[in-house]
Amino acid sequence: MAAVTDAPTTPVRLRRSPRRSPDAVPALRSPLWVRAALATALTVVALLWLAPLAWALVTSLKEEGDTTAVPLELVPENGFTLQAYRSMLSNDNLITWFVNSTVVAVVVTVLTVALCASAAYGFSRTRFRGRNVLFALTIAGVMVPPQILIVPLYRQMLAWGMADTYAGIILPQLVAPAMVFILKKFFDGVPNELEEAARVDGAGSLRIFLQIVLPLSRSILAAVAIFVFIGAWNNFLWPFIITTDPSLLTLPVGLVQVQSSFGVRYAQVMASAILAGLPLVVVFMLFQRQIIRGVATTGLGGQ
Amino acid sequence: MSAVGSAQNTARAGGPALVGRAGADGGARRSLSVGRGGPWFVLPFVLVYAAFLLWPLVYGLGMSFTDTSLVSPEAEFVGLDNYAQLASDPLVWRTLGITLLFTVLSTVPLVLVALVMALLVHTGTRGQWFWRFAYFAPFLLPVSTVVLIWQWLFQGDFGLLNAVLGWVGLGPVGWTTNPDMALWSVVLVTVWWTVGFNFLLYLSALQAIPATVYEAASLDGADGWRRLFSITLPLLKVTTGLVVVLQVLASLKLFDQAYILYGGSGGPAGNASPILQYVYDTGFVNYRLGYASAISYAFFLLIIVVAVLQARLTSRKES
Numbered sequence: 001m002a003a004v005t006d007a008p009t010t011p012v013r014l015r016r017s018p019r020r021s022p023d024a025v026p027a028l029r030s031p032l033w034v035r036a037a038l039a040t041a042l043t044v045v046a047l048l049w050l051a052p053l054a055w056a057l058v059t060s061l062k063e064e065g066d067t068t069a070v071p072l073e074l075v076p077e078n079g080f081t082l083q084a085y086r087s088m089l090s091n092d093n094l095i096t097w098f099v100n101s102t103v104v105a106v107v108v109t110v111l112t113v114a115l116c117a118s119a120a121y122g123f124s125r126t127r128f129r130g131r132n133v134l135f136a137l138t139i140a141g142v143m144v145p146p147q148i149l150i151v152p153l154y155r156q157m158l159a160w161g162m163a164d165t166y167a168g169i170i171l172p173q174l175v176a177p178a179m180v181f182i183l184k185k186f187f188d189g190v191p192n193e194l195e196e197a198a199r200v201d202g203a204g205s206l207r208i209f210l211q212i213v214l215p216l217s218r219s220i221l222a223a224v225a226i227f228v229f230i231g232a233w234n235n236f237l238w239p240f241i242i243t244t245d246p247s248l249l250t251l252p253v254g255l256v257q258v259q260s261s262f263g264v265r266y267a268q269v270m271a272s273a274i275l276a277g278l279p280l281v282v283v284f285m286l287f288q289r290q291i292i293r294g295v296a297t298t299g300l301g302g303q
Numbered sequence: 304m305s306a307v308g309s310a311q312n313t314a315r316a317g318g319p320a321l322v323g324r325a326g327a328d329g330g331a332r333r334s335l336s337v338g339r340g341g342p343w344f345v346l347p348f349v350l351v352y353a354a355f356l357l358w359p360l361v362y363g364l365g366m367s368f369t370d371t372s373l374v375s376p377e378a379e380f381v382g383l384d385n386y387a388q389l390a391s392d393p394l395v396w397r398t399l400g401i402t403l404l405f406t407v408l409s410t411v412p413l414v415l416v417a418l419v420m421a422l423l424v425h426t427g428t429r430g431q432w433f434w435r436f437a438y439f440a441p442f443l444l445p446v447s448t449v450v451l452i453w454q455w456l457f458q459g460d461f462g463l464l465n466a467v468l469g470w471v472g473l474g475p476v477g478w479t480t481n482p483d484m485a486l487w488s489v490v491l492v493t494v495w496w497t498v499g500f501n502f503l504l505y506l507s508a509l510q511a512i513p514a515t516v517y518e519a520a521s522l523d524g525a526d527g528w529r530r531l532f533s534i535t536l537p538l539l540k541v542t543t544g545l546v547v548v549l550q551v552l553a554s555l556k557l558f559d560q561a562y563i564l565y566g567g568s569g570g571p572a573g574n575a576s577p578i579l580q581y582v583y584d585t586g587f588v589n590y591r592l593g594y595a596s597a598i599s600y601a602f603f604l605l606i607i608v609v610a611v612l613q614a615r616l617t618s619r620k621e622s
Contacts, residue, residue, distance in 0.1 A: 030527045035426070042423040046437035052495065053440070055463050056452045068461045071469075115348040122344030134345060141356050145606060147556050147579050148599040151586045152363030153355070155371070172355045180348065195338075205338035234445040236559045241587065255447040256563050266455060273451040277444040284436070284443050292435065295503040 060084050060270035067266040084271035094272060096247055097254035101233060101276075104166070104250055108173045108232040113225050116176055117217075120183035121209050125195070135184075141177035150241055157242060164245045172242075173232055179224050186220045187213065223294030226287055230280060251276045367597035373590035385597035395598060398578040399605075401486065405561075405577060406554040408490045413550050414543065416494060417501030422535070424502075425509045435506075439499035446496075450563040453492045454479070477571075485570035489561045496560070497553070501546050508542035509535070548613045555606060558583070578602055 058074060059067055063083060066076035088094055122128075123135045153172055154163070162168035190213060198208050214221070239250045249257065255276055259269060284291055367385055371378040389395045424434045441449065456463045457478035465475040478488045512535065520530050558579040561570070569576030578598070586595030 034527060035428075038423060038426045039428045042426070042428055042434060045420060045423065046434060049437050049441065049495065051463075052452050052456055056455065059455065070461060072461065072463065072466045115351060118344045119348035122341045126338045126341030126344060128341035131341060131345075134349060137357075138348075138352065141352060143607060143610065144356060144360060145552075145556055145603070147558060148582075148603045149356070149359045149363060151582070151592050151595045151599060152359040152366055154586075155366070155373075155592060156359055156362060171351070174351050175356045177352065177356075199338070205340040205344070208338065209344070230443060234443075236446050236563075252445040252447040255445075255451065259451060266458075266461075269451055270455060273448040277448040280443040280445075281440060284440065288432065288435065292439075292503055292507075295500060295507075 056270045056274060060267055060274055062267050064265055064267050068264070084265075084267035085275070088268060088271045088275060093246065093254060093258065094251075094275070097249050097251045098275075100248060101251040104169055104173075104239070105229050105232040107166075107170055109225050109229045111170075112174050112176050112179065112228045113221060115174060116179040116224070117183055117214065117221065118209070120180050120187055121213060123180070124184045124187035125213075126205065138177045138180050141175070142181065146172075147237065150237065153238075154241055162242075164243055164248055166248070168242045169239050169248070169250070172238060173235065176228065179228065182224065183217070183220065186217060190216055219290070219293070222287070222290045226283065226291055227294055229283070233280060363596045364600060366593050367600050369593045370591075371593040371596075373586070373592055378593065381593070385594050386601065388594065389598055389601055394581055395578070395601075397573075398576050398581040399602075401575065402555060402557060402577040402579075405486055405489065405557050406551055408486065409493050409554045409557075410547065410550045412490070412494050413498055413501055413554075414546055417498050417505055417546065418539070418543075420498070420502045421505035421509055422531075424506060435503075438502050441496050442499035444496070446559040447563060449492060449496045450560055453488075453495075454564065457488060479564065480571055482570075482572035482574045485565070485572070485574040489557070489564060489570075489575050492560050492564065493554075493557075501550065504546050504549075505539065505542060508539055512538050544613075544616075548610070551609060551613065552606065555609065 061080040061082070061084070062076040063078045063081055066073070066078055069077065119138070123131060123138075149172075157163050157168045157172075162171070194212050194216075195208050198212055203211075234252060235250070236252045236256075240253045240256075243249055243253065246254075246257075255272055258272070366378075368380060368382060369378040370381050370384075420438050424431065424438070428434070459465060459475060459477065459480065462478070464478060468475060476484060478484055516534055516538075517530055520534055525533065556579060557577040561575050561577055562580055562583070564570075565575055567580075569580060579602070582595050582598050582602070585591050585598060
């Protein structure tokens, strides 16, 4: 669950300075052997953390017969092959689930950001009766773990005819009170002058929101959007509960279901696991700055 | 020594505080700075919130006082029966115990490893982008991907972990088959998967410590270890509190990785079956929705108690 507690407000410094900046580097003035030891430790931990991914990648590039060779070999007897990826990419189910995951994650992201930004603006910059009560209620919602709602929510979706539908998968994922809180905090800090000037010119609240506030908030909106997307793409429990129709499964749910049918075809299992994880790794490579700042400034993201 | 002390104070007072800022309701400039139409901005969110959070929350609470079943249309009000039953249900206590054990076993490494990673990266060794990628990348993977990869690593005969043990002369371990290892394997997967998040929280806190603090300490002759223990670690106290709270709350909600790793079986001898899995089994395998709701709400109460206790503890520490 995302945090609304006192999150660190200083973003991670991301610019790479041409020279190593002394301010960030308490150990710099340490003797050479200390620095060498630290760099070695850094490398060892990094290799440990990348090893599972590397091994999965190597396995996925082997022929099925080579995956279970004992003793383990890094370079397989029959050479590397894309066979596993070829059979995964020609698997209709996998393609369907990939499309489902994409549709669900994109729709959830767009709608959540729209709902939360609008509500946050209302809470931050307008005054109306009941505003404080509604805002307090929203904040209280942060405390509710989605996991405890699965039983009543499932029954409710059944009654509303939304089990095994896109709407059933998507709608419950739109409630993100933590994002409202984070965005409101940001809007509170946006200077008023521009808005006041626009209001003097006769602009209405909606125009001010769309044409002034949102463009000023691009960075935080990007951070929120990326996190909502990651959460939606990776969500397992709710799609797992609400879908049984194989053509509606999302990738994380589908993978678990086929795992048993692939049996001991380890290369294919690893290829499918990598294909499911790849989009977000690419997203991370493109948006490392925003993602890291998102974690740092808001402490959000963990489920 | 005194310079170190005072520099530390300055850092705490003047440095970028880790304390959340209260929303500023500038009352003075109300007329121009305050917009109209507020309810319309808030309404769409409130509707979704009411339909998919508030309503199920109330509905589930009501359901917990009934014998609602997934297979029969009628349900009867049974008062507190479900709650009385769960208090004496050995499986509730067993799965709760497993959940608490997992929370302790996972929180300790998830905080310590994250701290060590952040300290190492913060030394400024070249290739910052790569280090951050290596430590954080697993956090981005879907849980299914994570578990499929680890099932392969855990595999008894062809798995990488047992092969590595063999290279150093140790015997194979039944990672997912030995009842004593069952929960540890879930811990291992979880640490690898999620430590990157705590790592980033620590890293940003480290980078918020002003350089002047360290310079003053250096002038005073404090060496690397001294700076670490007298400056860095004390200044990370607030962040550590935050990381621990978030981690405990996240670990208590263990379900996905344990469920997938053991294919819903709860692991050998049921040793890796957390309480949320008992909720799932009760509701969706045994169709007892009323009882499953009651367990959910008892668990929810526990989470709230933990959150309140921790909030109290951290606020006392700060003051």
